[in-house]
Amino acid sequence: MKVQVTKSLAMNRDEAGALVFTKGKLLGVIIRIRDGKEITVGRDAVKSDVVVAEKTISRLHCKVIYHRDLHSYSVFDYSKNGVFLRDGSKLPFKQEVEIASGEELWLGSSDNVIRLG
Numbered sequence: 001m002k003v004q005v006t007k008s009l010a011m012n013r014d015e016a017g018a019l020v021f022t023k024g025k026l027l028g029v030i031i032r033i034r035d036g037k038e039i040t041v042g043r044d045a046v047k048s049d050v051v052v053a054e055k056t057i058s059r060l061h062c063k064v065i066y067h068r069d070l071h072s073y074s075v076f077d078y079s080k081n082g083v084f085l086r087d088g089s090k091l092p093f094k095q096e097v098e099i100a101s102g103e104e105l106w107l108g109s110s111d112n113v114i115r116l117g
Helices: none
Strands: 017-023 030-033 038-042 062-067 072-077 083-085 097-100 104-107 113-116
Touching: 017 062, 030 038, 030 062
Parallel strands: none
Antiparallel strands: 017 030, 017 113, 038 062, 062 072, 072 097, 083 104, 104 113
């Protein structure tokens, strides 16, 4: 079954935020995030809310928190292989970085892409 991510889903501005997987094993998966709630992403189902079974993904790769009033997300990189912005810049390890809604994150490599939306 092929899932298509539409622009309206990928650019969601609803009261809930979203992680939209636009490339990789979870292509088309949309995870809703309520204001102030955190979602963890990684390879280990015990440590992560969202599991991505890829060798470039760490057991606990990153944590994402949605901020409705700011239309932004706090992202923490806990990984060995990194979390990158679209321009290729790497997020600092274990430090909070505020990222605007609509931005893309690469998890470990450009093979796993999430849009914050």
